[in-house]
Amino acid sequence: SLFEHFSDIPHREYDFIIIGGGTAGNVIANRLSENPNISILVLEAGGSDRGAYLTQVPYYGLTKLPGSQYDWGYSTVPQPNLDNRVIPYPRGFVLGGSSSTNLMVYTRTSAGDFDRYAAVTGDNGWSWNQLKPYFYKNEKLTAPADGHNPSGQYNPIFHSTSGMVGVSLPGFPRGSDPLILQTASRSSEFPFKLDMNSGNSLGVGWVQSSIKGGVRSSSATSYLSDQYLGRPNLHVLVHARVTRLIKTSSSAHGPVFRGVEFTQNAGASKTILNAKKEVILSAGSIGTPAILMHSGIGDATTLQSLGITSTLNLPSVGRNLTEHPISAIVWRVNSTNTFDSIDRDPAASAAAETLWNTTHTGTLTTSLTTQIGFFRFPNTHPIFNGMEDPASGPTTPHYEFIFSNGWILGETPPTDNYFTISFAAVQPTSRGSITLSSSDPLAAPIIDPNLLGTNYDRATLREGMRAARRFIQDPVFNGYLLDEVTEVGDSDDSIDEYIRSLTAVVFHPTGTAMMSAKGAQYGVVDPDLKVKGAVGLRVVDASIFPFVPSGHTQAPVYAIAERASDLIKADC
Numbered sequence: 100s101l102f103e104h105f106s107d108i109p110h111r112e113y114d115f116i117i118i119g120g121g122t123a124g125n126v127i128a129n130r131l132s133e134n135p136n137i138s139i140l141v142l143e144a145g146g147s148d149r150g151a152y153l154t155q156v157p158y159y160g161l162t163k164l165p166g167s168q169y170d171w172g173y174s175t176v177p178q179p180n181l182d183n184r185v186i187p188y189p190r191g192f193v194l195g196g197s198s199s200t201n202l203m204v205y206t207r208t209s210a211g212d213f214d215r216y217a218a219v220t221g222d223n224g225w226s227w228n229q230l231k232p233y234f235y236k237n238e239k240l241t242a243p244a245d246g247h248n249p250s251g252q253y254n255p256i257f258h259s260t261s262g263m264v265g266v267s268l269p270g271f272p273r274g275s276d277p278l279i280l281q282t283a284s285r286s287s288e289f290p291f292k293l294d295m296n297s298g299n300s301l302g303v304g305w306v307q308s309s310i311k312g313g314v315r316s317s318s319a320t321s322y323l324s325d326q327y328l329g330r331p332n333l334h335v336l337v338h339a340r341v342t343r344l345i346k347t348s349s350s351a352h353g354p355v356f357r358g359v360e361f362t363q364n365a366g367a368s369k370t371i372l373n374a375k376k377e378v379i380l381s382a383g384s385i386g387t388p389a390i391l392m393h394s395g396i397g398d399a400t401t402l403q404s405l406g407i408t409s410t411l412n413l414p415s416v417g418r419n420l421t422e423h424p425i426s427a428i429v430w431r432v433n434s435t436n437t438f439d440s441i442d443r444d445p446a447a448s449a450a451a452e453t454l455w456n457t458t459h460t461g462t463l464t465t466s467l468t469t470q471i472g473f474f475r476f477p478n479t480h481p482i483f484n485g486m487e488d489p490a491s492g493p494t495t496p497h498y499e500f501i502f503s504n505g506w507i508l509g510e511t512p513p514t515d516n517y518f519t520i521s522f523a524a525v526q527p528t529s530r531g532s533i534t535l536s537s538s539d540p541l542a543a544p545i546i547d548p549n550l551l552g553t554n555y556d557r558a559t560l561r562e563g564m565r566a567a568r569r570f571i572q573d574p575v576f577n578g579y580l581l582d583e584v585t586e587v588g589d590s591d592d593s594i595d596e597y598i599r600s601l602t603a604v605v606f607h608p609t610g611t612a613m614m615s616a617k618g619a620q621y622g623v624v625d626p627d628l629k630v631k632g633a634v635g636l637r638v639v640d641a642s643i644f645p646f647v648p649s650g651h652t653q654a655p656v657y658a659i660a661e662r663a664s665d666l667i668k669a670d671c
């Protein structure tokens with residue numbers, strides 16, 4: 100059941116308390132509650148997703164969710180390599196977490212990413228082959244919203260139709276689709292890829308998205324759909340902001356953290372509950388390290404200087420923040436068939452909304468893109484001079500293109516129509532941090548992704564921009580593309596200056612409670628996701644990745660949460 104007020108909940112004792120009803124947290128809640136003898140409480144800071152219209156309409160993920168009531172509304176500290184700009188850093192503040200507010204691109208990323216997790220943790224269970232069944236448990240491939248036959252747009256052998264989260268090919272054609280596909284069909288540098296969810300993501304292909312029947316599919320609409328929420332052993336409390344974990348005792352294996360303190364009224368009063376078995380921390384890459392540090396779990400000296408009593412010295416908490424930096428290049432086009440024509444015309448926007456409301460079809464059923472692409476720099480590329488290739492493996496991409504049939508850099512200009520290629524570094528070498536500004540658990544943490552902090556990352560975006568310009572050299576774009584909107588030359592300096600002025604994040608923070616091998620001198624969790632040196636506490640969310648996956652992060656988060664559920668069950 101779902102509760103708004105703690106006083107309405109009939110129990111005061113649970114086997115498991117899950118902190119964060121987000122992407123990962125709701126997977127755990129669902130899987131653990133399959134056993135009717137296990138009781139579970141989920142504490143979610145945001146409200147219910149039921150009736151949250153903006154989270155349902157796929158297109159509004161781009162245009163209306165950032166900065167809305169469903170967003171934590173974070174931003175970074177000024178980024179020195181981005182002209183000291185402060186970058187907005189949205190995170191889902193609603194049941195379903197960021198799966199309720201993201202842009203729904205569904206990529207499993209590269210097999211090499213997972214094989215590297217297995218190698219660095221010494222646990223082969225994190226390898227691509229062993230995680231495959233968990234990807235399948237997550238995915239429920241469904242028909243596109245417009246009912247077209249997607250044959251030729253994906254390879255069915257890599258998919259599951261029996262999982263939980265609805266996934267589909269785009270349900271509304273975009274004017275730029277044929278141009279992109281034609282270019283890819285004859286390009287050796289940017290070749291067509293039938294299915295980038297095979298473990299090898301290289302190439303240009305149709306995007307798969309967490310959309311079902313033209314409606315967003317999130318961890319809340321799937322793993323917490325009414326049939327699961329109705330389980331008597333599963334309680335979900337919304338508007339419950341966790342402030343600290345409480346050390347409940349000491350043991351031969353370290354301090355025991357089975358207590359959770361939370362507030363429903365902005366700190367005016369706090370409640371403490373104890374889990375009989377475990378606390379599962381799934382508050383995401385920003386929330387999780389913040390909660391750990393407010394509980395005294397982190398770098399002891401730093402915490403003590405903030406007036407927080409150290410309970411467990413784990414200096415890696417909040418470090419290793421890794422994010423995909425992204426920039427974009429835009430052209431004016433000789434067409435009115437782009438989403439600009441709808442976005443700036445209130446009557447057309449209202450008609451699109453009416454169509455979606457009545458049939459869940461039309462332009463609002465897709466998000467910012469219908470094709471994406473992943474590419475590598477050749478091994479001999481000078482970008483690797485003096486360094487090792489940072490990619491997780493020989494078929495792991497270095498950069499990504501996201502094609503958009505319109506203007507996506509904020510408010511649509513009043514005139515003209517546009518084509519955008521966004522380019523992102525997907526194996527960046529910069530590392531940032533989450534730290535605390537004070538001992539107040541309700542204060543926002545300090546978010547410093549250190550975007551473009553290395554020469555390699557800067558060079559990746561520079562070369563990504565040049566690659567985007569090469570992509571549109573295919574003759575199919577002749578006459579379609581008019582001029583490049585941003586008149587930037589080709590010198591390193593002019594491209595770098597442009598990129599500094601525009602770069603933002605793909606919203607993929609990871610690594611702030613990273614897993615490492617058992618006994619390693621660094622890291623926050625062991626390969627079984629238990630917090631090192633603690634008892635009764637696990638972390639399951641995007642913060643545990645030791646390296647950022649080389650694509651969009653939601654499917655990897657779902658997969659690790661599915662496996663984590665089995666690890667937790669095996670311990671019960």
Ligand SMILES: Cc1cc2nc3c(=O)[nH]c(=O)nc-3n(C[C@H](O)[C@H](O)[C@H](O)COP(=O)(O)OP(=O)(O)OC[C@H]3O[C@@H](n4cnc5c(N)ncnc54)[C@H](O)[C@@H]3O)c2cc1C
Pocket residue numbers: 118119120121122123124142143144145165189190191192193194195196197198200201202203204205206339340341342381382383384386387390605606607608639640641642650651652653654656
């Ligand atoms: C705007 C945006 C666009 C994105 N686009 C894509 C995309 O297109 N494709 C893709 O694959 N990925 C995308 N991502 C990334 C992806 O959604 C995330 O990597 C993934 O959802 C993270 O899952 P998580 O479980 O770690 O965290 P979340 O899903 O964010 O869950 C954390 C939950 O914990 C709750 N919480 C936090 N602190 C507390 C607290 N103190 N007390 C109680 N609850 C708390 C939060 O409210 C939230 O519900 C996007 C993300 C964003 C924000």
